[in-house]
């Protein structure tokens with residue numbers, strides 16, 4: 505169901521490359537909270553990190569391959585079409601305008617992203633336009649480093665998934681998804697050393713990486 509009142513989830517990332525640490529927690533989350541669709545938005549110019557190793561076109565292609573047999577996910581190319589920094593606040597403002605004031609929207613992030621969320625461009629406006637759903641990731645605390653940011657988190661926290669479905673925006677939900685100890689950094693490092701990565705990302709993505717000579721030494 506994807507009508508004007510069903511919760512619309514959005515998952516942004518650099519995806520250099522996309523891996524099971526991205527896909528599996530979100531698939532499990534979808535079952536836990538009842539999502540029929542997750543919109544994946546690869547960024548073009550990551551706001552808070554150096555430009556990725558793979559090109560935007562290659563990262564997009566890898567996402568397409570990863571989700572080809574997963575009807576839960578759909579790709580949205582809007583950030584790839586902008587040459588300015590891929591600010592989430594801007595993307596969500598645009599998506600809110602398209603969806604109308606009442607539609608529940610949620611942006612999904614991993615636990616590591618929550619920790620630096622207060623440094624994001626116009627971060628307060630993000631909760632005006634969407635909920636935040638946080639998936640677990642090993643190695644990161646669930647508490648904010650600064651007290652004022654912890655207060656901000658607690659002021660927006662909900663443990664009731666009904667709030668995500670009934671309100672258009674403004675809540676933070678710390679999902680109890682399992683840990684997947686996988687990162688794109690580890691995958692790039694392993695590939696550079698010629699080490700196997702079979703359990704870390706979909707086979708079709710790995711084949712694409714090998715065919716295009718991505719993430720190789722030198």
Ligand SMILES: Nc1ncnc2c1ncn2[C@@H]1O[C@H](COP(=O)(O)OP(=O)(O)OP(=O)(O)O)[C@@H](O)[C@H]1O
Pocket residue numbers: 516517518519520524525526529612613614615616617639640641642684685686687688689690
């Ligand atoms: N293993 C994981 N578990 C939970 N969330 C994850 C995991 N890996 C990435 N994410 C989340 O996915 C989103 C996109 O992450 P990103 O594309 O930067 O992947 P990454 O593996 O962290 O990349 P890199 O190692 O290059 O920094 C972020 O919100 C991040 O928190």
Ligand SMILES: O=C(O)c1ccc[n+]([C@@H]2O[C@H](COP(=O)([O-])O)[C@@H](O)[C@H]2O)c1
Pocket residue numbers: 515516517518519545547550551552553590591592593617623624625
């Ligand atoms: O808008 C920002 O300032 C901002 C800062 C850091 C990250 N983001 C977005 O958060 C998502 C995850 O980021 P990353 O770097 O972990 O791939 C991705 O969609 C980024 O564009 C957004």
